[in-house]
Amino acid sequence: MLYWDYAAATPPYEEVVQTMEQIMKLHYANPSSLHRAGVEAGKLIRRSREVCAAALAVKPEELLFTSGATESNNLAIKGAALQYEGRGRHIVTTEMEHPSVYESCLQLQKRGWEISFIKPERTGIVDPDRVAAAVRRDTVLVSVMHVNNEVGTIQPLREIGNLIKSLNSRVLFHVDGVQGYGKLSVSLKEWKADLYSLSPHKIRGPRGVGLLYVKEGVMLSPLLTGGSHEDGLRAGTENVPAIVAAAKAVRMSGEQREAFADRLTPLRDRLLHFLRGIPEFLLNSNEDGAPHIVHFSYPGMKGEVMARKLEELGMAVSTQSACSSLLAEPSRVLLSMSRDVSAASGGIRISLGDIHTEADVTALEQAIMTAVQALKIVEGGMK
Ligand code: PLP
Numbered sequence: 001m002l003y004w005d006y007a008a009a010t011p012p013y014e015e016v017v018q019t020m021e022q023i024m025k026l027h028y029a030n031p032s033s034l035h036r037a038g039v040e041a042g043k044l045i046r047r048s049r050e051v052c053a054a055a056l057a058v059k060p061e062e063l064l065f066t067s068g069a070t071e072s073n074n075l076a077i078k079g080a081a082l083q084y085e086g087r088g089r090h091i092v093t094t095e096m097e098h099p100s101v102y103e104s105c106l107q108l109q110k111r112g113w114e115i116s117f118i119k120p121e122r123t124g125i126v127d128p129d130r131v132a133a134a135v136r137r138d139t140v141l142v143s144v145m146h147v148n149n150e151v152g153t154i155q156p157l158r159e160i161g162n163l164i165k166s167l168n169s170r171v172l173f174h175v176d177g178v179q180g181y182g183k184l185s186v187s188l189k190e191w192k193a194d195l196y197s198l199s200p201h202k203i204r205g206p207r208g209v210g211l212l213y214v215k216e217g218v219m220l221s222p223l224l225t226g227g228s229h230e231d232g233l234r235a236g237t238e239n240v241p242a243i244v245a246a247a248k249a250v251r252m253s254g255e256q257r258e259a260f261a262d263r264l265t266p267l268r269d270r271l272l273h274f275l276r277g278i279p280e281f282l283l284n285s286n287e288d289g290a291p292h293i294v295h296f297s298y299p300g301m302k303g304e305v306m307a308r309k310l311e312e313l314g315m316a317v318s319t320q321s322a323c324s325s326l327l328a329e330p331s332r333v334l335l336s337m338s339r340d341v342s343a344a345s346g347g348i349r350i351s352l353g354d355i356h357t358e359a360d361v362t363a364l365e366q367a368i369m370t371a372v373q374a375l376k377i378v379e380g381g382m383k
Pocket of ligand 1: 008100145148176178198200210
C-alpha cells in the first residue's frame with residue numbers, strides 16, 4: 001500500500017520512536033515531583049521547550065505543551081474569549097478553518113458571541129481586505145489558518161496581521177499553523193501573530209502532544225484547571241516522552257523544510273499536470289499552494305467511491321480531511337470555495353511526504369487512470 005495521507009498523519013522519524021521508548025523507560029517520574037528523578041524529567045521538558053522556541057524564534061516562556069492542535073486551537077479561541085470578554089464579544093474567522101477552530105467559534109456563537117465567518121475566494125484564498133472589513137472595535141480575536149488542510153491553499157497572513165492590527169491594535173491574531181510548519185517558512189513576528197498552534201504528529205512526531213505559542217503579555221483563561229502545570233494554563237501531568245519527541249520532530253522538520261519543499265514541489269506539480277489532463281476532474285489546488293497537498297473533485301462521483309477504488313489498487317488517499325471524512329457530507333471547505341454540492345461531495349485529497357519518489361507518482365497516476373476507467377468515469381479523451 002502506498003500512503004498518500006501525510007496531511008492526516010505522518011510516520012514518526014526513527015529518532016522520535018527511539019526517544020519515546022527511551023524516555024518512557026528511563027524518565028517515568030512525574031516532572032512535578034521534588035526528588036531527583038522528577039527534577040530530571042522537569043529538565044527534559046524545559047530543554048524541549050527551548051528547542052521548540054528556537055525553531056519558532058520565540059521565547060521558551062511563550063510556548064506551552066497541550067495534547068494536540070485541537071486542544072491548542074480550543075484554548076487559543078475559547079481561552080482568549082473568556083479572558084477578554086470585557087473588550088467585546090466578537091470574533092473573526094473564515095469559513096474554511098479546521099473543525100477545531102470552526103466548532104469552537106460555533107460553540108461561542110451559541111453562547112451569544114458574534115462570529116464573522118469570512119468566505120474565501122474561489123481559489124481558496126482569503127482576501128485580507130474582507131477580513132479587515134469585518135474587524136470592529138469590540139473584536140477580541142481573528143483566527144486564520146496558515147495552510148488549509150483540505151486543499152492546501154496558503155493564506156496571506158502577513159497582510160492580514162498587519163491590516164487587522166492597524167485597525168485595532170488590541171485585537172489578537174491566532175494562526176492555526178498545523179499544515180504549514182515544516183513545509184513553508186513561518187514568521188510569527190512578520191504575521192504579528194499572538195497565538196499559534198502546532199501539531200507534532202503532522203511533522204513526523206508523536207501524537208498526544210501539541211504546541212501553543214502565546215505571545216508575552218497575552219493572557220488566556222485556562223480550559224483545563226487543576227495543578228499549576230504549563231504556567232497554570234494547562235493542568236495535567238505532562239506527557240514527557242511525547243514532549244521530548246515532539247521537540248525532536250519540530251527541530252528536524254524545521255531543519256529539513258527547504259529540502260522537503262524542493263523535493264515535493266516537482267512531484268506535486270507533476271501530479272497537478274496529470275490531473276488537469278482528465279477533463280472530468282475539477283482541481284481545487286494549484287502550484288501556488290503548499291507543496292504537500294493536491295486536491296481534486298470528480299463532480300457526480302462520491303469521493304468515498306473513488307477513494308475505495310484507489311485503495312483496492314494499493315493507494316491510500318483521503319476524501320476530505322481525516323477529521324471530517326466520517327461525516328459523508330459535502331465538504332464545508334469546498335462549499336466555502338463556491339463549489340456546488342456535487343463537486344463538494346466528490347473531493348479527493350492526495351498528500352505527499354518525504355518518502356515519495358517519481359516512481360510512486362507514476363504508480364499513483366496509473367492507479368488513478370485504472371480507477372477512472374473501472375468506474376467508467378471517463379468516456380473518452382484519455383489514452
Ligand atoms: N488544524 C489543522 C489545520 C489540521 O489539519 C489538524 C489536523 O488534522 C488540526 C488542526 C488538529 O490537530 P490534532 O490532530 O493535533 O488535534
